[in-house]
Amino acid sequence: MTDTTNAYQVLARKYRPETFADLVGQDAMVRTLKNAFAADRIAQAFIMTGIRGTGKTTTARIIAKGMNCIGPDGEGGPTTEPCGTCEHCVAISEGRHVDVMEMDAASRTGVGDIREIIESVHYRAASARYKIYIIDEVHMLSTSAFNALLKTLEEPPPHVKFIFATTEIRKVPVTVLSRCQRFDLRRIEPEVMIDLLKRIAGAENARINDDALALITRAAEGSARDATSLLDQSISHGAGETTADQVRAMLGLADRGRVIDLFQMILRGDAAGALTELQSQYADGADPVAVLRDLAEITHWISVVKITPDALDDPTISPDERTRGKELSESLPMRVLSRMWQMLLKALEEVSAAPNAMMAAEMAVIRLTHVADLPDPEALIRRVQQAQNAGEFARGPAVQGQVPDHAPQAMRRARPAPVVQPSGAATALAVSPDVLQGYPDFESVLELIRRMRDMTLLVMVERHVALVKYSPGRIEFEPRLNPPRELAQRLAERLRGWTGGQRWAVTVTNSGGAPTIAETREAEARAARDRALALPIVQQVMAAFPGATLTNITRAAPPPTVVEDLAEGAANPHDATQGPVAEVEEWDPFEDED
Secondary structure, rough: OOOOOOOOOHHHHOOOOHHHHHOOHHHHHHHHHHHHHOOOOOEEEEEEEEEEEOHHHHHHHHHHHHHHHHOOOOOOOOOOOOOOOOOOHHHHOOOOOEEEEEEEOOOOOOOHHHHHHHOOOOOOOOOOOOOOEEEHHHHHHHHHHHHHHHHHOOOOOEEEEEEEOOOHHHHHOOOHHOOEEEEOOOOOHHHHHHHHHHEEEEEEOOOOHHHHHHHHHHOOOOOHHHHHHHHHHHHHHHHOOEHHHHHHHHHOOOOOHHHHHHHHHHHOOHHHHHHHHHHHHHHOOOOOOHHHHHHOOOOHHHHHHHHHHHHHHHHEEEEEEHHHHHHHHHOHHHHHHHHHHHHHHHHHHHHHOOOEEEEEEHHHHHHHHOOOOOOHHHHHHHHHHHHHHHHHOOOOOOOOOOOOOOOOHHHHOOOOOOOOOOOOOOOOOOOHHHHHHOOOOHHHHHHHHHHHHOOOHHHHHHEEEEEEEEOEEEEEEEEEOOOOOOOOHHHHHHHHOOOOOOOEEEEEEOOOOOOHHHHHHHHHHHHHHHHHHHHHHHHHHHHOOOOOOOOOOOOOOOOHHHHHHHHHHHHOOOOHHOOOOOOOOOOOOOOOOO
């Protein structure tokens, strides 16, 4: 048989807190419980909630020991400082006390399991002061099990106490929460976690540098159990002295400094350098998903530093990272960081679902470098407005009446001389008739909209504008078919922008409008259909195929002109003037031979 007396015990269990003084990072809860014990105001039920590894079950056991501790002399009462040496403290620590029952709700979820508790609460404790029920992962109980527990939980016998632990407090019914004292266990702060790991490493005579401890603390995400487990693993991995590079290799992480280098290459738009760095980190053992996650973490960190510079004081950050992070936060605008954050979130989803994570990560880096120097929509609009105000479209100073080189052809037909206002005269928006004469009718306005490719405005004008009166620079129409309220304003603004700042007066009236473009088009289609149905050949087809409908009418191509015939004859190797040329039948290789 194997001797188990000296079996190795993992650090997470070996250094599990035994008293409230040993709990780290939960000062508020410890103070409340100490005051409750001192005032003899011990609740009938407690519920502990928090992320994994913050001490929920450990706290439950400490409370159980404190309630049942009798001291070294056997005369003590409930205390927040259990002695750890009396029979009850030792039995509870070893998990064998008959009056302290731990139940895992993940494996015992039904009403039958709760019925056992309900039936046993009426019997007093066998040897201890209180009979205590510790239910771990209590949110896993079924709805019926919760309902069965309510009455006993609300009015338990004086010798019974309940302690619940859960990571999903929202899944616990409010009827249960209202019967318990709730304690939210916080994530352990990085400074406290690093001190805890240093004490454990010193007790184990293990040498591990501060950078390695910072990496472990960051990976633990506030969980003491995760941190001690990673410390245990890193001590074995280092086999003597553990460095940050060894911990990074153990966790599959990329070097933080190299990730910042990659971050800067992406922001510079250096796609080749970024891909080379990504491939180098991948060759060194870094996971592509971890690299993208680190990029997202750096983006978030720099954004937070930009808003709250105190974030630079994080003890898990090295001095070099702190200096570079400060420089990046001062040089990068928030819109660039926000855009990169959104693209990295999308990239993480793609990499997780892609069959080849590295290929997906490379495509994500290429996209990020491509948009690195693109302006955001606000900056782009501002640039266009500045260009218009500066007269960039005219390639020179902005002069009233001057027509831009990029304007439509109708606007370039006439370039009037600049209009000079007399000194002291009232300033007015002058309309240059010479420019507007390039739009003699409403059809020319429609052609301008088509040329500018504003399809939304074109559809609205064709469908809702019933023209009443038109003159160059002035449009009066009757709205039809419930148009958008801002149609007149939008049409005037677009025409003004497209005609070099010339003012267009667009007004709305209640009557007198001609048919809209869409109505005219529909009327023409109906007339063409009626003419087609009146043709004798069409009537014969309809009679031959009962139930047939006319679905579409296509205009036939016009016959070729004499010039087109001559051009086609010139392209023919035979003389086009010598009459028709005999057609050569094409040979079909699959045709059966006679």
